[in-house]
Amino acid sequence: MFESMQVIKKLIERYDYCGAYEILKDKGMENMDSSLIINSCRYAVNFDFFNAKKILKHLSADTLKDSVCVDLLSNLEALNNGQPDVLMSELLENLKFQIVNEEYIDFLGRVYRFKEAIYKFMFIKSQLPDRNFTFQMRFLQKKEILKILRNHYKIFNNNLIFALNSYFRKYDKNTEVVDPIIRLMNSEKMNQLIELRHNSLIGHGFMGVSAEEIQRVYGNPYNVLDDFRACLISLGIEVQRYKYSIVNKLILELLEQDYNAFFKLDHSVNANFE
Known part of the structure; x- marks a missing residue:
């Protein structure tokens, strides 16, 4: 079991909650506090925040009182409500996971989604500032944004990013904040990164993606996170960093306790049959 524990710890360090949970489930430890939090994270990283929060309600009373757990429950509630600070922070964390696990096609998919989310946020804030x-x-839906652009600004491009670029270029007055973001989103390095996405399996082709390819067009993949984070801060979004690193620390602490308790009980049961 010691080797399994080492594997579990390594999986948690790489944010592979699904793999860690499956091993614990095979050992019959799925109902222990460490496993419940891992299972919750398994749902959260797939943006199923409702079930992620629901699972945590089965934790022991002592663990529920832990400050990290209290903050996690509050965070999941805010995510369920679509609060921009926590949701954009979650997306940044998700981007980091893809880099850590060298899942570069998924990373590019998140980059594209992030770009779209920033554009949507800026547009709706410009339309409904109060x-x-x-x-x-509902205004965040693509069809709603395109309808506003058609009816009020005579912009008829059905490509959301292109249409919003036209809007910001012609009509937006918040140039001091918006212009640097638009320049980054339309920079040569960002366009090349998005082109890698388009040519991959999640776009329109079958091209592979490597760290070297991303490095060639953009530099260190973590530079993308830094640039996105700077955009969010300039938009007044409070970026919450290291959420899962903090949660992982709690998981590892509980894992040691659960491991000792489980195998103490297991040894006691076996002794009764000897």
Whole structure:
């Protein structure tokens, strides 16, 4: 079991909660606190925040009182409500996971989604500056944005990014904040990165993607995270960093406790049959 524990710890360090949970489940430890949090993270990294929060309600009373767990429950509630600070921070964390695990095609997919999310956020804030923004607003739907662009600004391009570029170039007045973001999003290095996505399996082709290819067009993949983070901060979005690193620390602490308790009980049961 010691070797399994080492594997579990390594999987957690790489944010592979599915793999870690499957091993614990095979050992019959799926209902212990460490496993429940791992299972919750397994749902959260797939943006199923409702079930991620639901699972945590089965934790022991002591663990539920832990400050990390209290913050995690609050975070999941905000994610369920589509709050921009936590949702964009979650997407940044998700991007980091893809780099850590060298899943570069998925990484490019997240980059494209992030670019689109930033454009949507800037547009809706420009249209409804006094409205409380969440990513659950119906105005965030592509068809709603395109309808506004057609009806109010006579922009008829059905490609959302191209249409919003036209809007910001012609009509937006918040140039001091928006212009640097637009320049980054339309920079040569970003366009080349998006082109890699288009040519991959999640785009329109079958081209492979490597760290070297990303390095060639953009530099270190972590530079993408830094650039996106700077965009969010300039938009007034509070970026929350290291969420899963903090949660992982709690998981590893609980894992040691659960491991000792489980095998103490297992040894006691076996002794009764001897």
